Amino acid sequence: MRKAKEKSDRLIEELDEAEKRYDYLAPLWNEFEHDMVSIKDVGLKTVKVAGVKCPELGEIEFVIKPFNTFVKPAWYMDGVAILKELARLGIESEVYLEKKRILDYQRKKTTQKVNLYEKVQIPGYQEAIRKIKRYMEDEENLSKASSKIVKERHAAEEEMEEESHD
Helix, strand or coil, X not given: CHHHHHHHHHHHHHHHHHHHHCHHHHHHHCCCCCCCEEEEEEEEEEEEECCEEEEEEEEEEEEECCCCXXXXXXXXXXXXXXXXXXXXXXXXXXXXXXXXXXXXXXXXXXXXXXXXXXXXXXXXXXXXXXXXXXXXXXXXXXXXXXHHHHHHHHHHHHHHHHHHHC
């Protein structure tokens, strides 16, 4: 979870730095067609991280509207590349934020289960085991005592039989 958050934060910083790097081009963006670059598909894969299914960014498919390079300014191709980079950074950052959210939720859920076992169920089982052991010890003691009593009675009866035969 920490790694996903750090990666997301780093990508957001990269996005901010990239935007600052291209601030000097701001007046030129007015000449750029807003629908020139669009996203056709964002490929997401599912991967398991510590047994939890998380999204992972795959390919991003862009649709670039055809344009005449002889009519448009020379920086148009660079503008397309810049937009693709900025979009990739933004999408990748969102994917890592979602990954962090999923992992954080699963971590909280796991912590709750661990606390339930440690603080409620395990002590309850230990108490039940203690009671079972006491019961078994009592049964064993009673069994020994009853067998001793039976043995003493049997010995006493044998003595009485011997006395009666004499």
